[in-house]
Amino acid sequence: MAIVVVGSVAYDGIKSPSGSVDRCLGGAATYFALAASYFTQVRIVAVVGDDFSQEDENVLRSRKIDTRGIEHTKGKSFFWRGEYGENLNEAKTLETQLNVFQTFNPQVPSEYLDSEFLFLANIDPVLQGNVRAQMDGRVKLVGGDTMNYWITDPNHRKNLFQTLKGVDVLLINDTEAKLLATEPSVPRAAQKILQMGPRALVIKHGEYGATVFFKEGEFGGGRHPFRAPALPLEEVRDPTGAGDSFAGGFMGYIASQNRLDREVFKRAMFYGGVMGSFAVERFGTERLQALTRQEIDIRYQVFRELTHIG
């Protein structure tokens, strides 16, 4: 079943201890779409400038991603430049040019409206809410992401709380969860966030994997959260997009299934980890552009061996 993603399609400049690139295809919606494209039909809603190359659009199209919702407008595409130190968990942002993103007013094409899954990548919660409203009708599951900036600024925070009421599965990291719930314990923060709207909450722990918490009684019931590992990778070349690739693998796998129960969520957590682990092996989206489903399933087995007993 098709999934619509709204978010940034952009260019990145990246420096890490393994090397650097001046400019490559990036953006949350790009990483999400490429990762999800190995599981299901993906449709992007985004905006790019007149510097967006045909070659980069072809990267998406060759993965059969629907790009009719990418608005081409006068000006330059969103550009981000960042650097990773020895601690690869956090990027130091060196430059952010919003460019055409500054006036982004996402419109879902009518051809997308029969999609049953929606992912609201990290953009202004008001825009997330608008897209959610445009998609009302057939949508079975809405996933969402956000970040510190929207969580901590008082005005944006108010809008975010409004948007969260329409999000079924929120995917954020430990720091974001603590800030959102104003609670230093992650498990307690999770319980608080599950009272804000989401029926499931995925908290990403970087190199330690991710945990999904469920609201009582949702998605078939059961008492326990579920924890998926990350691979202990000896070489992480570029962590950019790891979280968005996780979300793409996670939501893409769910959209490919016929039911929405906890066993599906558990496997989706593994597929999320798998896609995140591929993304960081090369700079930018390179690794996500040319995978095979067989490579993905072999790595899924590695994740299983990493965590399963006998």
Added chain:
Amino acid sequence: MAIVVVGSVAYDGIKSPSGSVDRCLGGAATYFALAASYFTQVRIVAVVGDDFSQEDENVLRSRKIDTRGIEHTKGKSFFWRGEYGENLNEAKTLETQLNVFQTFNPQVPSEYLDSEFLFLANIDPVLQGNVRAQMDGRVKLVGGDTMNYWITDPNHRKNLFQTLKGVDVLLINDTEAKLLATEPSVPRAAQKILQMGPRALVIKHGEYGATVFFKEGEFGGGRHPFRAPALPLEEVRDPTGAGDSFAGGFMGYIASQNRLDREVFKRAMFYGGVMGSFAVERFGTERLQALTRQEIDIRYQVFRELTHIG
């Protein structure tokens, strides 16, 4: 099969957001021994002062722990006082009185010499080496712990490297692993440490669980590390001794088995996590004093449900 542990038997003063205790039974060897006692016969080598109460010795004896190797000497027992803030991962040490521990010269009683397992808790690497030497003969597996102080001080570091040659399984945390290997990537640090002597390395990630890495070909072979979770506990009352309790559950379970292969290690990682999760539920060793094997096995199943798919 019996396991000998050498380390501190001490008193602690602890403050955490959940409360405080002025003085309670503590020490690495105490936590280790109590946790391991649910799996196998445990024998302690330690030193205490004349303030060590019969009541506290009875806590050990009632778990059938052999205390003949606890030397009683003139003076006061080792005392540590610490405080945890909202971030429960790190204790702030407020006071350390080495007392009788200052001149500790551990002697393994002849009655212990038929033990097949040995755990060197966190003490001076020279003393760890001495105990290792006294136990030569029947020992099948030596586990060990250490800490930043021994790793970073140039003289102690030299002694530590010597001791590591006689340690089969080293259990340390992420920070210690990075310092020991002088390598910021944990998976790369693991590979370096496995060249220093240990045939297996358990790296503890606090609230995120722990990973065991194996030296190529050891313990039955196989390519992959194994990652065990920690429980996402909503209330951690006192993190003191969590790592030692992990080590006790881990080594105790291994000592209770008839083989030393990777499946045994995997289950041992889970039992380590289980004992650590019990330890932090109450102040000091309270929770570890009166568990049942049934409670332990029920929690083992919770760990399984937390990580296993379908």
